[in-house]
């Protein structure tokens with residue numbers, strides 16, 4: 001999606017990790033500040049913190065073009081809808097004055113999620129901001145439509161690589177597999193074939209953390225993850241005996257997120 | 271404190287930011303993993319999360335040698351005492367078996383803080399882990415003994431530089447100045463002379479954040495900090511009219527932290 005901006009400008013990553021306490025969700029901001037437009041994207045924005053995220057992109061002089069979701073979340077309402085709405089309202093307002101067109105933010109989710117969005121990605125796709133890109137890897141198992149976004153493998157892309165794993169891989173853990181078409185065997189294969197095969201210094205950024213960890217690496221999780229470092233049989237056995245309570249937010253969050261957090265929210269919802 | 275390890279090994283920073291939700295405190299782990307001993311230090315550990323921090327240093331194969339405090343905290347009990355105690359107990363236990371000496375962790379705080387610790391630092395001192403070092407800058411104003419720890423200015427030290435500002439500078443904010451010998455005028459001068467004079471891409475890591483921000487830069491705060499980007503008169507006026515409630519934890523935390531979080535805790539306290 002999009003194409004490299006080219007123009008002989010080297011990409012330069014601006015990166016911010018942002019935390020939402022209520023649902024312990026991490027949102028990630030990435031921008032190519034080597035590019036004159038300073039194009040940016042948000043991964044897994046949360047509805048409660050959209051104001052914070054938009055004011056940060058404004059402070060940093062970024063042009064937000066994409067709002068990506070790693071999957072259809074069951075524990076919080078995505079901020080994608082509100083972000084699109086904020087920009088739309090602003091566009092209407094400004095259009096009235098200047099007859100000009102404002103940038104619009106496009107929401108992105110995987111085709112397999114079954115959720116609504118402006119753009120749908122699948123394994124192998126690239127999402128470009130300026131001359132930086134994220135590669136899409138299919139990592140189903142927590143939900144059927146989970147994807148992991150990984151920074152590019154080329155010389156001018158960030159080193160070490162970074163992977164945004166959603167709930168497929170958490171720091172010393174992983175997402176549950178008992179809802180939303182989850183499968184522990186599928187999750188095991190996803191993580192081992194799509195994440196643990198990345199270079200061992202790859203930085204792994206999850207969608208959540210409940211203990212205050214912020215980042216891990218492939219090397220660390222292959223050896224220290226108490227679930228995924230085990231063999232498949234042990235893993236599926238662990239996952240089938242978690243006895244977790246029914247997810248608190250699922251009945252609110254899933255319907256909202258299937259339409260990408262109010263894909264086209266009524267004006268009164270803002 | 272300490273000396274460069276030398277030996278022709280280039281330093282290689284391993285860095286982790288860790289969050290404690292209750293008091294919204296950030297703890298930082300830094301290690302030189304280019305050095306064969308993998309020596310490490312913790313900045314502003316919290317008593318509640320000592321187990322997490324020690325298990326992480328163990329997972330990463332690090333040798334923890336220092337526990338630093340940016341100041342005598344009023345909002346949480348430092349983890350320094352418990353960390354020292356854990357190591358002492360372990361040392362006793364292992365000594366019984368192997369007749370060997372375990373590494374000990376030394377606590378560090380500024381001389382001006384008036385608090386107890388194993389080592390006292392002042393402006394201009396360097397704290398070494400392997401071939402990496404932190405430079406001490408005096409940044410009083412939130413408390414009399416506040417210091418900022420800044421990574422070195424030499425070619426083999428991390429680029430961009432990183433500064434651990436404690437409560438002197440928070441992201442889009444700053445610590446209160448109405449307790450513990452605070453002074454808004456002194457804080458203004460500390461930040462402007464010791465932090466804002468660092469290169470503009472210096473990464474600033476505060477001791478707290480209440481909105482989920484994780485990092486900022488000198489450039490960002492000099493322009494976007496709603497308090498410290500103003501002139502001194504405006505700043506002191508803002509600080510004198512905050513009307514903040516009495517700090518919740520101060521009567522517990524300050525006495526404990528004056529002895530560096532139970533400097534020599536009784537064995538029953540662990």
Ligand SMILES: [Fe+2]
Nearest residue numbers: 073074167175
């Ligand atoms: Fe999820």
Ligand SMILES: [Fe+2]
Nearest residue numbers: 343344437445
């Ligand atoms: Fe403080």
